[in-house]
Amino acid sequence: MTKNKIIVLIISLIIILGLIIRTYCFSNNEVPEVEKKEEISENSEEVVETPLLVKIEEPETEQQPENQAEQTNDSKPTTKKYKASNGKSYDSIGNINIPKLGINYPILATTTEQTLKVAVTKYWGGNPNEVGNLCVSGHNYKNSKFFGKLLNIKNGDTIQISDLNGKTLNYKVYDTFIVDPQDTSCTSQLTNGKIEVTLITCYYENGNAHATKRFIVKARVE
Structure with missing residues (x-):
């Protein structure tokens, strides 16, 4: 090669x-x-x-002494029947009255789609006029029914809560604010031994047809 x-x-x-x-x-x-x-x-x-x-946190609960809980259960009836205009009866735990706004309704014992059409309802917490934070929810109707006028409330205004024993306490409003629907911090039961109430209703932001926020009112007995 x-x-x-x-x-x-x-x-x-x-x-x-x-x-x-x-x-x-x-x-x-x-x-x-x-x-x-x-x-x-x-x-x-x-x-x-x-x-x-979206994780919704469970509201915090302030532990009460056993003897206080026993006294509460013994001294206060649990519910009272309220007959609505639709002819049906519902369990109620008391009454709410806001004289300045003309709001005066029974507080029904549970929050459901049906009870919210009848009156305002207990959303969370204990019984009326007890240590803790009674949370009450109600629809914000345009015809001013239920909590339709609630957005007009101001700090210093009075909210009257009556329990089933006929006792009425005056709560003074100390704060109002707007939150997202999943924010449940306003329902906390840690009140440092005070008697409080929290009112919750829908808030229509920027003229939206559907409520995207919640309007909160905080008040306590002084």
Whole structure:
């Protein structure tokens, strides 16, 4: 074999070897990259399809001495029947009166879609006029029914709460504010031994047809 043929053969082998190495590198680098992109795409779909969950914290409860709880249970009837204009009877725990706004309704014992159409309702807390934070909810109707006028309340105004023993206490408003629906911090029962009430109603932001916020009124016995 001549020298020129040997050189041509060596060059050909080098070219063939280079093509083999290039093909191998492409096979090991490009294909996994495609697989990696497919994997990312699948994970992205899982994230998009996962619903967003809002955790609603349970209201804090202030522990009372056992003897105080026993006295409360013994001295106060649990509920009283209230007959609504629809002819049905509902359990009530007392009455709320805000003279300045002309608000005067029984406080029904439970909050449901049906009871909210009848009167204002107990949302959380203990019985009226007890140490703690009685939370009362009511609809903000445009015809001023229930808590329809509540947004007109001011600090220093009086809220009267009557319990089932006929005792009425005056609560003075000390704060009003707006919160997101999932914010339950206003229902905390940690009142430092004070008797408080929290009123909760819908707040229509920027003229929206649907309520996106909640209007809160805080008051306590002084």
